Amino acid sequence: MAAATMMRSPALLADAPAAPVAAVERRTSSAVAMRPRRGPHFGEVSEGSFFGQSVKSFGQASGSRSAAKRSVGLNVEAAATFETQTKVALVRIGTRGSPLALAQAYQTRDKLKAAHPELAEEGALEIVIIKTTGDKILSQPLADIGGKGLFTKEIDDALLNGDIDIAVHSMKDVPTYLPEGTILPCNLPREDVRDAFICPNYSSLAELPEGSVVGSASLRRQSQLLHKYPHLKVVNFRGNVQTRLRKLNEGTVQATLLALAGLKRLDMTEHITSILDVDDMLPAIAQGAIGIACRTGDTKMEEYLASLNHEDTRLAISCERAFLAKLDGSCRTPIAGLAQRTEDGCSFRGLVATTDGKEVLETSRKGSFSYDDMIALAQDAGQELISRAGPDFFKW
Known part of the structure; x- marks a missing residue:
């Protein structure tokens, strides 16, 4: 088993940094940037807090351009990105509310600011959090929920309804056929495509004793793992990265596999035991890639996004x-x-x-x-x- 050994902590989360969140603070003035706090372990991460951003209900969000739009029933919250509530945002960025999804949305925001001076002004950009079907149903394996676009449909609906201007997606979640009326003109540079093995007691999959339980919600990982290690057991293991690491630390499973890209974006690589070579665990389609969609015919958004596109990743x-x-x-x-x-x-x-x-x-x-x-x-x-x-x- 080819694996690039990283580091291994006997007490996996004993000295782990807390999820990069800060307490939600409602203000009428600009949100104040806060340094992510460090803590003893990972707990549940609420969608209403991340990187010190002020969170408001969708109806209160700056940049809500139509009262009618606010009544469509979308489960949407707006996270103001360092702007006042009175200024209408030039670009509203739609995203899921998990820490990883928000990290990707803020990466998009920062790249837009760097590429376009008018978007660096206070209040020009706004993050809008949208809860998807995949976020709501956590008790079932994804395969049992069925359907396509479990983590994208509600965001695409908000885009088509005009509630957001661009949609930030993990490309592995995007169906092969985009919704009519949307285009995806931008892929940001791809992160590392490999999977990471995380285990408090063993340094590799090959070392796991017979009957060891590995947690994974991915059928791709499950099938490849059981093909090489039929003596192991794989169980459904859903939740955001922080939740899964907490469950691992509690002994729910003996090990888990996570995308290295997500751990890097969350600055959580210290939890990695080893990295699996792609010859041992072929990644998911589009793993590690971020895609940004806009409405067909929205030339201004197309212009913004085209400036961020990484062509090698797109191809x-x-x-x-x-x-x-x-x-x-x-x-x-x-x-x-x-x-x-x-x-x-x-x-x-x-x-x-x-x-x-x-x-x-x-x-x-x-x-x-x-x-x-x-x-x-x-x-x-x-x-x-x-x-x-x-x-x-x-x-x-």
């Missing part, structure tokens, strides 16, 4: 999503894929599996690092796996 993500679209697997089908730039062009690897890990089908392709060639090779890879798998493979 790699497009390739992976073309592979996913070709397979058209259900939410119960473990699928993984990774496109990377190489010295010679593009390298792509794809995988489909059964949830029990007993059958894993892999393929790979190489080609030029250009949009048309990358889409073609991804579709060809997908068709190969469809042919090899047979008609019943995707009916899980």
Whole structure:
């Protein structure tokens, strides 16, 4: 098992930093920036507090442009980003309310400020928190909830309704077909695509004793893990990063796997035991990538977002999503894929599996690092796996 060892703490969260949150403070003047507090362990993180931002109900938010829009029944809260309540924001940024989602929204905000001087002015940008179906239903595995866009639909609805101007998404959550009336012109530079192994007592998956319980809500991780380590047990393990680390510390499971990108964005890499090589755990489609959507025809937002786009990331993500679209697997089908730039062009690897890990089908392709060639090779890879798998493979 190839793993880049990081660090390992016997008391995983004994000296862990508290989630980067600050107490909510309602003010009529500008919100005050607060340094994230450090604490003894991770607790539940409320959606109404993060990085010292003032949180108001959607109806009170600066930049709410229509009373009618405020009555549509969206479960929306506005987080004012260092601006007064009286100024109408030039750009309202829609996001989920988890600490990771907010970290991605603030990264977007900071890049917009740096690229466009008018957006650096006080009150020009506003964060709007929107609760999605995936956030509301935590007691069931995601595969059992069913449907597409569990973490994006309500945000896209708010975009189409004009309640926000841009929507920040984790690209792995975005369905292969965007809602009519929206476009996604921007991918920020991709973070590390690998998965991290976190365990208080063992340094790698290979060391876990027979019957050890690993927590994961990802069928992709479950299938690959059971394929290599059939003596382990995988249980559903949902919640934000902080919640999962707390459950791990409480002994609910012996180990868990998390996306390295999220841990980096939350500045929580000290909890990593080891990093899994992509040869051992192929990542999710678009893992580590942030996508930003706007309404079709909103030329001003398109202009803002185009200035932030990272083209290599966009091409790699497009390739992976073309592979996913070709397979058209259900939410119960473990699928993984990774496109990377190489010295010679593009390298792509794809995988489909059964949830029990007993059958894993892999393929790979190489080609030029250009949009048309990358889409073609991804579709060809997908068709190969469809042919090899047979008609019943995707009916899980």
